[in-house]
Amino acid sequence: MTETAKPRRLTPKGRATRNRIIEAATELVARHGVAGTGIDEVRAAAGVSGSQLYHYFDSKQALIRAVITRQADAALDAGEPRIGALDSFEALRAWADAAIERQLENECRGDCSLGSLAGELSTSDEESRTDIADGFLRWKALILNGLQAMRDRGELRADTDLDELSFALLTALQGGVLLSQTIRHIQPLEASMNAALAYVRSFAPGARSPGSG
Amino acid sequence: MTETAKPRRLTPKGRATRNRIIEAATELVARHGVAGTGIDEVRAAAGVSGSQLYHYFDSKQALIRAVITRQADAALDAGEPRIGALDSFEALRAWADAAIERQLENECRGDCSLGSLAGELSTSDEESRTDIADGFLRWKALILNGLQAMRDRGELRADTDLDELSFALLTALQGGVLLSQTIRHIQPLEASMNAALAYVRSFAPGARSPGSG
CATH class of the missing domain: 1.10.357.10 (Tetracycline Repressor, domain 2)
Incomplete structure (x- = not known):
């Protein structure tokens, strides 16, 4: 598995934010599928900025892989x-x-x-x-x-x-x-x-x- | 099931064209999934013009429903x-x-x-x-x-x-x-x-x- 989110560098607060993003993505994918889930919707649902989200996941692909690992x-x-x-x-x-x-x-x-x-x-x-x-x-x-x-x-x-x-x-x-x-x-x-x-x-x-x- | 392609109006040639479009879509979906299949690619693979394709299927949704029925x-x-x-x-x-x-x-x-x-x-x-x-x-x-x-x-x-x-x-x-x-x-x-x-x-x-x- 490739490194998608550099978890070693994360502070407890960073880990919490990252988890919040993954949870928001998981919920949206459950309702709309992967194709129907946009990065902007995940960002809004998790209550983070675009640059914050990008800090943890540099692509939708990286985020989806984190959702897969979680599930x-x-x-x-x-x-x-x-x-x-x-x-x-x-x-x-x-x-x-x-x-x-x-x-x-x-x-x-x-x-x-x-x-x-x-x-x-x-x-x-x-x-x-x-x-x-x-x-x-x-x-x-x-x-x-x-x-x-x-x-x-x-x-x-x-x-x-x-x-x-x-x-x-x-x-x-x-x-x-x-x-x-x-x-x-x-x-x-x-x-x-x-x-x-x-x-x-x-x-x-x-x-x-x-x-x- | 709603009427997606008005088959009653089709001539034998029209039916053949419609089938060719559905076959091209089926093959592309098999390889790339529904989300990864664009109308333009179907059009090119079937060798029809955009207006021809639109004549048979007025949306990607209508085309995908025809693929589902076929399968x-x-x-x-x-x-x-x-x-x-x-x-x-x-x-x-x-x-x-x-x-x-x-x-x-x-x-x-x-x-x-x-x-x-x-x-x-x-x-x-x-x-x-x-x-x-x-x-x-x-x-x-x-x-x-x-x-x-x-x-x-x-x-x-x-x-x-x-x-x-x-x-x-x-x-x-x-x-x-x-x-x-x-x-x-x-x-x-x-x-x-x-x-x-x-x-x-x-x-x-x-x-x-x-x-x-």
């Missing part, structure tokens, strides 16, 4: 669907429920999640795509860690393909959110998470068919 | 993952394989599919969002028709929730494509489709656990 961190932290320790069936169900709850609270409107940023930027902006890909791969690694712990404890069979299973969970979340936000209904996300979790459960030793429970 | 039709027709009759496990597997093949041929680069258009436009453009939602719901209805036929023949259990299952299949495809195009690797799409198909198979009468086969 990738949020997805892996407490913010987005909680991912503390996805190391039990209950934790995975709670993670899915948190994602569903989040969409319901937002009335399935667009947001500034990593998936939304990917949808808008992956085709047209190679630097952003790389940053978002990094975020997805870190996210997938966290899911995999939880599944690994389950397999180590014998809650998943020894031959479970953890790579495939962790991608299946993350793609279910992303595809479900994409469809739910497009049709503005929670049903696709509920369906995708039910399917993915049933698939995970089917790797428990002696599992019954996920369709029969 | 929605393509998804349901022979173009995209074939969807002729998704009424057997073999047909569903072939549909998944066609989607995977399509991404491999395109080296998992961005495209102008309904999912990519949704990712870019659902947040910021309400009219486009509605058109894309219509496309997704038609697509889901086609999947549901196939599953219904399977249930009618007793290949899926009588209590199978066809709504949930058809959304699970479509979200798996969309989430898999989104991640594969972002990380530029086929693994997420393969994982998402394997998981979704195993989930469908688990609703066969007397199915074994999808993880155990």
Whole structure:
């Protein structure tokens, strides 16, 4: 990742200003998309001058990359669907429920999640795509860690393909959110998470068919 | 859907010109996204004058809506993952394989599919969002028709929730494509489709656990 904002040089006040700018940009992107968000609107929403904003971000691209980093961190932290320790069936169900709850609270409107940023930027902006890909791969690694712990404890069979299973969970979340936000209904996300979790459960030793429970 | 191009008035030559413009726009959007595609570039790529283009599409918005309609039709027709009759496990597997093949041929680069258009436009453009939602719901209805036929023949259990299952299949495809195009690797799409198909198979009468086969 290239250096976009020289954070080493920032004072506490500078860091606060920089964060305020990123937060304003995140909110605007959630409502209008990246293409629909102008630097001037970010400046006004954050209450900073043009030269202040430029001091922290010398281009819209640099600002958007900071938004991506922030949203990738949020997805892996407490913010987005909680991912503390996805190391039990209950934790995975709670993670899915948190994602569903989040969409319901937002009335399935667009947001500034990593998936939304990917949808808008992956085709047209190679630097952003790389940053978002990094975020997805870190996210997938966290899911995999939880599944690994389950397999180590014998809650998943020894031959479970953890790579495939962790991608299946993350793609279910992303595809479900994409469809739910497009049709503005929670049903696709509920369906995708039910399917993915049933698939995970089917790797428990002696599992019954996920369709029969 | 509003009238964007008055197709009733078009001569065969007019229809051909209009199609050429839509094709040029589709190709440019696949490479640069909607935001990165200018009307002038479409005009040049289609080899038409500005007034000709304006005759068919009085705004970029109108042109993009025509692209959405075209891509929605393509998804349901022979173009995209074939969807002729998704009424057997073999047909569903072939549909998944066609989607995977399509991404491999395109080296998992961005495209102008309904999912990519949704990712870019659902947040910021309400009219486009509605058109894309219509496309997704038609697509889901086609999947549901196939599953219904399977249930009618007793290949899926009588209590199978066809709504949930058809959304699970479509979200798996969309989430898999989104991640594969972002990380530029086929693994997420393969994982998402394997998981979704195993989930469908688990609703066969007397199915074994999808993880155990």
